Structures are given as C-alpha cells and as structure tokens.
Amino acid sequence: MTGQHRATEIDTSKPHPARMYDWYLGGKDNYPVDEAMGRQMLALDPRVPVMARVNRAFMHRATRWLAGHGVRQFLDVGAGIPTEPNLHGLAQEIAPDARVVYCDNDPIVLAHAAALLRGTPEGETEYLQADVRDPDAVLEGARKILDFDRPVALSLVALLHFVSDEDGAHDLVRRLLDALPSGSHLVMTHATADFTPEQSRAATEKLRAAGVTLALRSREEFTRFFDGLELVEPGVQVPHLWHPELGEPVPGQEDGVVPGYGAVARKA
Numbered sequence: 001m002t003g004q005h006r007a008t009e010i011d012t013s014k015p016h017p018a019r020m021y022d023w024y025l026g027g028k029d030n031y032p033v034d035e036a037m038g039r040q041m042l043a044l045d046p047r048v049p050v051m052a053r054v055n056r057a058f059m060h061r062a063t064r065w066l067a068g069h070g071v072r073q074f075l076d077v078g079a080g081i082p083t084e085p086n087l088h089g090l091a092q093e094i095a096p097d098a099r100v101v102y103c104d105n106d107p108i109v110l111a112h113a114a115a116l117l118r119g120t121p122e123g124e125t126e127y128l129q130a131d132v133r134d135p136d137a138v139l140e141g142a143r144k145i146l147d148f149d150r151p152v153a154l155s156l157v158a159l160l161h162f163v164s165d166e167d168g169a170h171d172l173v174r175r176l177l178d179a180l181p182s183g184s185h186l187v188m189t190h191a192t193a194d195f196t197p198e199q200s201r202a203a204t205e206k207l208r209a210a211g212v213t214l215a216l217r218s219r220e221e222f223t224r225f226f227d228g229l230e231l232v233e234p235g236v237q238v239p240h241l242w243h244p245e246l247g248e249p250v251p252g253q254e255d256g257v258v259p260g261y262g263a264v265a266r267k268a
Contacts, residue, residue, distance in 0.1 A: 010107050014211040017162050018106045022081040024052035029081045029108055040206050044199045050252040051260060055158040055189050056083070058239040058262045061246035062187045063087050065232070065264065066153045067094035071185060073152045075142050077103045077132050077176070078159030082112055087155065088125045096122040101142045105131035132159060133167055135175040151183035158260075160225070161191040164215045173225050182267055186229060189239050189262040190222045196259045222261045229265035236263045 015037040019030040023038045026049075030038075041048045063074070072095055076087050079102035088100035100123070102113065110129050119125030128141035146152055154176055163169040177186060193200035193216040204214045223236050234242065239262035240253045 016106050018080045024049040044203050053250045054239050054253050054258050057247050057250050058189050059157045061243050062264050063090040064246045067091045071153045072098050073146045074100045075152050076155040079104045081109050088119050092120045092123045096120045099124045101126045101145050103128045103130050135172055139179050152180045153185045155187040157189050164213050184267045187264050191216050191260045195257045226265045232264040236261050
C-alpha cells in the first residue's frame with residue numbers, strides 16, 4: 001500500500017463523524033470535542049454505540065455476500081478509522097486477489113491507514129484521501145488501483161446522512177455509479193428519523209450547532225438512491241435484518257428498532 005493523499009491539518013475545533021464513530025466503537029483515535037458530542041448523542045439515545053456496531057456488522061455481511069458472489073473490487077468511501085476486521089480483510093479472506101480502495105476526508109484516518117490496512121500479497125489495498133462531495137477526485141484516485149472495466153462494489157456505509165440534499169447527495173451517488181460498469185454494486189446504510197422523530201430532531205440540531213450536517217432520510221428517500229438498480233434480496237431493510245446468517249448479532253440490537261436502513265443493489 002502506497003497511499004494517495006495530500007497533507008492536511010487535523011481540525012480538532014469541531015467534532016468529525018469518523019472520530020465520533022471511533023469513539024462509539026471504543027477506539028482511541030478521537031479528541032475531546034468528538035467525545036463531548038458523542039456523549040450528547042448518547043444522552044438523546046443510549047443505543048448510538050449499538051447503531052455504530054450494527055453498521056459495521058452490516059458492512060461485514062455485505063462484503064461476505066459480495067465476495068461470495070464473485071465481486072473482486074471494492075471502493076469504500078467514508079471508510080473511517082480502521083477497525084478489525086475491516087473490509088479488505090473480509091474480502092481477501094474469501095478472495096485473496098481482491099482489490100480494495102478506502103477513501104475518507106479526515107486526515108486522522110490517513111495517519112493510521114498505512115499501519116493498519118495490510119492486505120494479502122495477491123490482492124491490493126490502498127487509501128485515498130478525498131471527499132465524497134468531490135466524486136471526480138474519488139474516481140481519479142480509485143482508477144489507479146481498480147479496473148473500471150470490471151465490476152466494483154461501491155460502499156457508502158453510514159456516510160450519506162452527513163451529506164445534505166443541498167450538497168446533491170443523490171447526484172453524487174449517481175456520478176460515482178455512472179463511472180462503474182455493469183455488474184457493479186451499491187452498498188449503503190443510512191440513519192433515519194422514521195422510528196425516533198423527537199430524538200432525531202434534537203440530534204440534528206445539536207450537530208448543526210457544532211458544524212456537522214445530519215440529513216436523516218425516510219425509507220422512501222433512502223430507496224431513491226437505488227433507482228435504476230436491482231435490489232439484492234431482501235431489499236431495503238433495517239440493517240441488522242439484512243442477511244443475518246452471514247454474521248454474528250450485535251449485542252443490544254434486539255432492544256428496539258435500530259433507526260436506519262441498509263441495502264445492496266446491482267447495476268444491470
């Protein structure tokens with residue numbers, strides 16, 4: 001792994017979703033501002049760490065499903081701070097020649113990527129520092145490792161709820177997918193206010209005050225990301241109900257509805 005990145009100073013003046021996610025998962029690659037906001041989120045809904053683990057578990061199961069169905073290339077945008085097992089480890093366990101490109105916009109992810117993202121000799125694992133809001137940069141970097149004449153799994157797990165409609169969330173996904181060939185897949189999870197409207201409204205306001213966008217979407221709005229694609233069974237589901245047989249349950253996921261959706265779909 002060589003790393004495609006630019007030097008960027010870490011901003012510790014406001015919370016960052018990747019570092020908050022790390023704190024929820026019990027990691028140490030976060031700052032007091034991230035923990036402080038994380039604790040505010042826990043005060044609104046104590047299950048937030050469960051939601052983070054449910055998203056990770058969905059990624060594990062989706063990766064196993066894709067690698068088991070012949071997918072050998074993965075583009076994980078909004079990858080976050082590496083945790084074990086990560087996507088490349090799961091994919092290369094099934095297919096040692098799998099190629100994986102991770103992409104994130106927080107330089108703290110870069111600081112740990114080289115040490116943590118070790119792939120198989122047969123495959124390739126790369127890290128790209130870029131923002132989903134700049135799909136051209138994402139695609140330019142990914143093309144250096146991935147063969148865009150062969151199917152690619154585009155993973156956007158727990159990412160798009162940080163991109164507003166004003167920032168063109170649906171258009172960004174479409175631009176990324178348009179560059180990928182037939183047989184590619186879209187893998188997504190997304191938080192929603194459908195089940196917890198009051199807590200979600202309060203969380204959105206607190207994050208907005210701290211400079212973080214939270215764009216919670218309904219089931220219908222989430223499903224729109226898959227327009228023109230073939231949904232893999234069982235379609236759009238709360239994340240822990242998507243092919244549960246491919247992984248272990250997350251402790252606590254049975255305590256009420258996990259307020260989010262997940263799905264995988266194929267580009268014809």
